[in-house]
Amino acid sequence: MDEAQKYLSDRLLSEEVPVTYRLLSRALNIRVNAAKQKLYEFYKSSNASKAGSVHATYLVYGSKAQDRQPDSGDTDMDGSAPEHEPLSDHVPTRTVTIVAEDKLKEVLAEYEQVSSFHIYSLAPFPQRDLSILSDVSKSLSEYKNAEDTAKAFDTYGIITNPQARKRDRKGRPQIPAPSAPKPVAKQESQAATPKSCQPEKVKPEAKETPSTSAEATPSSSAGKKPPATLKRGASGGIMQSFAKAAAKPPKPKVKPEPKAKDEDTSMVLSDDGEADEEDVLPPLKTVDLEALKRTRKEREEALLRMMQDPEDDVKEEAKREDEPSDEEMEEASEPEPEPEPEPEPEQQPKEEKEPTEVVSNSSNGRRRGKRRVMKKKRILDDQGYMVTIQEAAWESFSEDEAPALTPAAAKATPTPTPASSTQKAKKGAAGKGGSQGSIMSFFSKK
Amino acid sequence: MVKLEDISSLLEVPAHLPHKPPVRAPSAYKPLHSYALDKNRSYKQQYGDMYFLRLAKIKPAVEEVAAKAWQDTQIGGERAKRVDRVLDVRQGELCWVAGTVYMDMKLKPNILEDVSKDRWLSAPISSQKYYSDDGSDQTMLEDDSGRVRLVGDLLSTIPLVTGCIIAVMGTENTHGEFEVIDIKVPDLAPQPERWALSKAPSAGGKAKSEDTEMTDSPSEGGGKKIAIVSGLSFSGTDASYDLELNLLLEYLLGEALGPEEQAGVSQISRLIIAGNSISTTAAKDTDDDDDEVKKRAQKKYGYDASAYNPIPSQLFDEFLSELLPSIPVTLLPGAQDPANASYPQQPIHTAMFPISRAYAADATAASASQPGWFDTVTNPWEAEVEGWRVLGTGGQNVDDVFKYVESDDRLGMMEAMCRWRCCAPTAPDTLWSYPFQEDDPFVLKSCPHVYFVGCQPEFATKVIHGPDGQSVRLIAVPSFSKSKEFVLVDTETLEVSKVRITSR
Numbered sequence A: 001m002d003e004a005q006k007y008l009s010d011r012l013l014s015e016e017v018p019v020t021y022r023l024l025s026r027a028l029n030i031r032v033n034a035a036k037q038k039l040y041e042f043y044k045s046s047n048a049s050k051a052g053s054v055h056a057t058y059l060v061y062g063s064k065a066q067d068r069q070p071d072s073g074d075t076d077m078d079g080s081a082p083e084h085e086p087l088s089d090h091v092p093t094r095t096v097t098i099v100a101e102d103k104l105k106e107v108l109a110e111y112e113q114v115s116s117f118h119i120y121s122l123a124p125f126p127q128r129d130l131s132i133l134s135d136v137s138k139s140l141s142e143y144k145n146a147e148d149t150a151k152a153f154d155t156y157g158i159i160t161n162p163q164a165r166k167r168d169r170k171g172r173p174q175i176p177a178p179s180a181p182k183p184v185a186k187q188e189s190q191a192a193t194p195k196s197c198q199p200e201k202v203k204p205e206a207k208e209t210p211s212t213s214a215e216a217t218p219s220s221s222a223g224k225k226p227p228a229t230l231k232r233g234a235s236g237g238i239m240q241s242f243a244k245a246a247a248k249p250p251k252p253k254v255k256p257e258p259k260a261k262d263e264d265t266s267m268v269l270s271d272d273g274e275a276d277e278e279d280v281l282p283p284l285k286t287v288d289l290e291a292l293k294r295t296r297k298e299r300e301e302a303l304l305r306m307m308q309d310p311e312d313d314v315k316e317e318a319k320r321e322d323e324p325s326d327e328e329m330e331e332a333s334e335p336e337p338e339p340e341p342e343p344e345p346e347q348q349p350k351e352e353k354e355p356t357e358v359v360s361n362s363s364n365g366r367r368r369g370k371r372r373v374m375k376k377k378r379i380l381d382d383q384g385y386m387v388t389i390q391e392a393a394w395e396s397f398s399e400d401e402a403p404a405l406t407p408a409a410a411k412a413t414p415t416p417t418p419a420s421s422t423q424k425a426k427k428g429a430a431g432k433g434g435s436q437g438s439i440m441s442f443f444s445k446k
Numbered sequence B: 001m002v003k004l005e006d007i008s009s010l011l012e013v014p015a016h017l018p019h020k021p022p023v024r025a026p027s028a029y030k031p032l033h034s035y036a037l038d039k040n041r042s043y044k045q046q047y048g049d050m051y052f053l054r055l056a057k058i059k060p061a062v063e064e065v066a067a068k069a070w071q072d073t074q075i076g077g078e079r080a081k082r083v084d085r086v087l088d089v090r091q092g093e094l095c096w097v098a099g100t101v102y103m104d105m106k107l108k109p110n111i112l113e114d115v116s117k118d119r120w121l122s123a124p125i126s127s128q129k130y131y132s133d134d135g136s137d138q139t140m141l142e143d144d145s146g147r148v149r150l151v152g153d154l155l156s157t158i159p160l161v162t163g164c165i166i167a168v169m170g171t172e173n174t175h176g177e178f179e180v181i182d183i184k185v186p187d188l189a190p191q192p193e194r195w196a197l198s199k200a201p202s203a204g205g206k207a208k209s210e211d212t213e214m215t216d217s218p219s220e221g222g223g224k225k226i227a228i229v230s231g232l233s234f235s236g237t238d239a240s241y242d243l244e245l246n247l248l249l250e251y252l253l254g255e256a257l258g259p260e261e262q263a264g265v266s267q268i269s270r271l272i273i274a275g276n277s278i279s280t281t282a283a284k285d286t287d288d289d290d291d292e293v294k295k296r297a298q299k300k301y302g303y304d305a306s307a308y309n310p311i312p313s314q315l316f317d318e319f320l321s322e323l324l325p326s327i328p329v330t331l332l333p334g335a336q337d338p339a340n341a342s343y344p345q346q347p348i349h350t351a352m353f354p355i356s357r358a359y360a361a362d363a364t365a366a367s368a369s370q371p372g373w374f375d376t377v378t379n380p381w382e383a384e385v386e387g388w389r390v391l392g393t394g395g396q397n398v399d400d401v402f403k404y405v406e407s408d409d410r411l412g413m414m415e416a417m418c419r420w421r422c423c424a425p426t427a428p429d430t431l432w433s434y435p436f437q438e439d440d441p442f443v444l445k446s447c448p449h450v451y452f453v454g455c456q457p458e459f460a461t462k463v464i465h466g467p468d469g470q471s472v473r474l475i476a477v478p479s480f481s482k483s484k485e486f487v488l489v490d491t492e493t494l495e496v497s498k499v500r501i502t503s504r
Helices: A003-014 A021-028 A032-049 A101-110 A131-143 A149-156 A182-191 A204-216 A225-234 A238-245 A256-269 A289-308 A313-322 A326-332 A344-351 A401-411 A418-426 A440-445 B004-011 B048-070 B111-116 B210-216 B242-253 B259-265 B291-298 B311-323 B396-404 B410-420
Strands: A055-064 A093-100 A111-123 A357-361 A366-380 A386-400 B029-032 B095-104 B138-142 B147-151 B165-172 B178-184 B225-229 B268-274 B329-332 B374-376 B381-385 B388-393 B450-456 B460-465 B471-478 B485-490 B496-503
Touching: A003 A021, A003 A032, A003 A111, A021 A032, A021 A111, A021 A131, A032 A111, A055 A101, A093 A101, A093 A111, A093 B242, A101 A111, A101 B004, A111 A131, A111 B004, A111 B259, A131 B242, B048 B095, B048 B165, B048 B178, B225 B471, B242 B311, B242 B496, B268 B388, B268 B450, B311 B329, B329 B381, B388 B396, B396 B410, B396 B450, B410 B450, B410 B460, B410 B471, B471 B485
Parallel strands: A093 B496, B147 B178, B225 B268, B268 B329, B329 B374, B388 B450, B450 B471
Antiparallel strands: A055 A093, A055 A111, A357 A366, A366 A386, B029 B381, B095 B138, B095 B165, B138 B147, B165 B178, B225 B485, B381 B388, B460 B471, B485 B496
C-alpha cells in the first residue's frame, strides 16, 4: 500500500471527507497530474473490491455541440438569437464541466469533442452538492509555502513563470548612507529613543542627534525642544518639511516623530494612488515603555505647536499689534540700538524665505523701508473676463518706532544678544540654540 | 456526442508525463498612462471646458470627413455649403455644420433641474434607461455659439448620445429646427502599427527566454493568448460561484486539464481583470426586494464601519496572490470596486491587497520604466500588449451609453464610440467624470486594435473596419459571476475564444 493509497483511504474511508486532486498533490508533494492519476487508481481499486465505496467527480474539458457555429438549419438552444442577424461573431467556446459520476453520461453527450478528462475529486458518498469542493480547496492554504512559490510550483506542476518579479521591500530602506555612524545610532535608538519603530527610514546621522540631545537633557520639557529646533535649522519651516516629507524619502528626516504622526493621521485619507510604503511596520523591537511615552508626548506637543503656527506673517503682525505685550515693554527698555535686531543676512538662511521687509532707514524714531505684501489685482483678460490675480509687490512704509519694534521683535527674535536670548529662554523656549529659534518662539508664547 | 468509452483512455496514465511543468509564455506589456490623474488634482473647476476641448479636438476630423462627403452635394440645384458655427445656420439654406450632440431626455437626470430645485445631492439614478419611446426625446447640436434642435427621420436610425461630435447636413426649417439629411461621424482615428511603442520580441533586445519561446510557440498551436475576465465579484455572502472561481484559478495555473491542454494554458501570457472584482452587495440576503437596502449600499460617503465587510477583498487578494507567481495580472477598477467613482477611475490602491501587492510596482523605484507584475491600472486603460494597442474599460461607459439608446446592441455602442473617437462621450453629462481642464483624455487620439469592455450582460465580439484600413476587435466581456465565462484573445491573430466553466 503506497502513500497515496494510505492517505486516500484515511481521508475518504475513515474521516469521510472528499479529496480533490489538488489536495492530494499538496498533501503528498506530488505533481497535480500524478495526483489525478492516483485518484483514478484508488477509485478503480476500491470500487473493484467493494462497488460504490468511493464516488468520483470528473472534470471534462472540450467543446460542446451547442456552441458550434450555428448552421442555417440549426435552431439555437434558446431560440431567441436566430430572429435577427447575430450581432456578435461566433467564437469557439470550450467548456470546463465538473460533474458527479452519476451525471457524467448526460454531460458527455452534450460534448462534441473532449480534450481533457480526469477525476476531480473522490468522496465516500455520492456528491450531490459540488459546492463542498470549494470548501476543500480552502483547506489548501494550510499547505501553502509562502517562501518559495517557485519551488512549490515545480513540485505541484503548476505553470511556472521565470519573469515573475516581486518588489523588494527589504531592499528599500537601505538608503545609501554613511555606514560609520550607524551602529552608534542604532544603539542609542534602542537605549533611549523610541524611534526603533521606524529605524530604517531614518538616516543614522539624523537619528543620532535628537537622541543624544534627548539623553543629555532628560527633563521632558527640555528634551522635547531639540528636534524641533534642529529641524528648523536644516530645512525651512515645519510646514515646508511636511509638504516635502512624503515626496522625498532620501531627504534627511531630522525629525521623524512628528512626521510619522502626521502621516498616520492627516495623510491617511489621501488617495494619491501610491503604495503606502510606510504602513509596513518593521517588526517592533522591544521598546521600553518610558521612551515610548516620551515620544508620544513629544509628538503631541510638536503637533500642537504646529497647529498654533500662524504661518503667514501678516496675521502674525496683526496679532502682534493687538497685544503690545510685556515682551515689547521689556524689549523697549533694552539698551540695544534698533537697527541691530534686523539681521537680514542672518535671517535669510534660517528661514529660507525672502525677506518680507527691508528697512532702509530707522533713524529719529521712525522706521522707513519697503515691505512685501500680496496685492490683489483685478484685470480684464483678452476674452473680456474679469480675472483677479494676486501678486507680490513691494510697498514702502514708514511707521513709528514703537509699533515698528513689535514686528521687528517678532521677526528678529534670534538676536544674538545675550539679553534677548535670555528673555526668550524665560518665555519657555529653553534649550534652544541662540542662533536658531526664530519662529519657534511664537509657538510657545501663548 | 461523446461516449464515456471513447475518452476513458484519458483517465489512464499517459504514456509519458512531462518532466517539468510548462513554462508560462512571456508577456510584452507597456501600459500607457493616458488616463492617470494628477495626485493633487483640484475639483474646483467647471465641466464646460471638457466639451470645448472635445469639440476642438474632434471637429477637424469630422469636418474633414464631412467635407469629403458633401463638397459636391447638390440638392435641388443648391450646393451644400459649410457653416462654421451652429449659430450661423441660416433658414432655408442647404448647409452642413459640426458640433456636439446634446440629448434632451425627460428621464435623464439634469443638473440644471437639480440646481433650480435646490437639490444638492444627486439622487440615485432609478431608471434603467433614459430613452423613452414616446418621441419626447430631443436631439440638439451645439457648439460654443449656440444650439439647434435636430429633426428628421434619420435621427431615429442612427443612435446618438450626449457628447459625441458629429457633422450634420440639412436646412433649418421655419420652426427654427434643423432638418437633417445626412450625418457624418469622425470615424476611426488613425491606427498605429503593431509594436509602435514597444519592441517586438523577435527584433531582439528583450528577455533571454524569448528566443526559445519564439521557436516553440507556433508549434503549440494557437500561439500566445491573453485572458480577459470581469465581474469576479468576490463576495462575503454569496458562495454560489466559489467552485467556478476555484476552477478559473486552477485553469489559469494549469492545474486542471490534461498535460496537452496545460501546455496550451501556459501560452496565456497575461490576465486582465476588467472591473467589479469585489461584490459590494453585502446586504443582499437580509432584504432582497427592499429598495432601501440597495440605496444604502450605493451610498458612497455614508460610511458605516459596522457594515464594512473585509472578506471580499481578502478573498480577492488571496486569489490574486495564488495567480501572480505564475501569470502577470492587470487590474482595472469597475463600478463596484474600491476606487473613485468618477471617470477615469484611478487604480485600486495596492493597500487593498496586503498579500498580492508584493508583486505590484514599487512606487518609489523606477516604476515608470517597468510596470508592476501586478499592475493596478486606471479605467479606462490603454496599453500596448504584445504590440497591439489595447483599450479597455470596466464597462461604465457602455452601460451609460446604453441608457440613451433603444437597442441592446452593446457591440454597436462600442463601435459607435470608436467611430465617434470618444470612449466616454456621456461624461461628464451622465457619466460622472473628473472636470478636465487641459485635455479631454476620452478623445481617442489613436485607434486601438483591441477594445474590450468589462462587466457586460453577455459575451459578444466582432471586428469593425475603418476607412483607412483600420480594424478593431471589439470584445464585450461578460461578468464572470453571472456567465461563468472568460475570454481568451490570441495575440497573433486577435481571434477570440471563450471558456465557460460549469458544474453539474
